Amino acid sequence: MSNVVMATTVMVTLLLLMPLFAYTPNVVLAAIIIAAVVGLVDVPAACNIWKLDKVDFLVCLSSFLGVVFVSVQQGLAIAGQVSTETCISTRKLKESLGSSSLPLKPPLTSPTPLI
Secondary structure, eight states: OHHHHHHHHHHHHHHHHHHHHTTSOHHHHHHHHHHHHHTTOOHHHHHHHHHHOHHHHHHHHHHHHHHHHTOHHHHHHHHHHHHHHHHHHHHHHHHHTTOOSSOSSOOOOOOOOOO
16 A cells, blocks of 8 residues: 555646756756766775776676666676686686586595505
């Protein structure tokens, strides 16, 4: 029931107050949106990602910039592409260095007597 009341209130408010925003410049509306979006950005989490893994930070930054400057769908597509490319390049680098799933050192075992 509360959803119906809330939806009705929003509709009535939009119908009555939208004519007041008709003469508001787009710059003011953009400033309102930017002020609302600033609270959505979690800078300490981004700093933590930077400290933990630079490649993950690159994916985070590419998705953020793609969403802000292009669109949500394109930004997520850019982030997916960057993530895929980094996974492929990391795998190729490991293969070229000869890294495998085998351990680098043999496990420590007790020597067997030669009797």
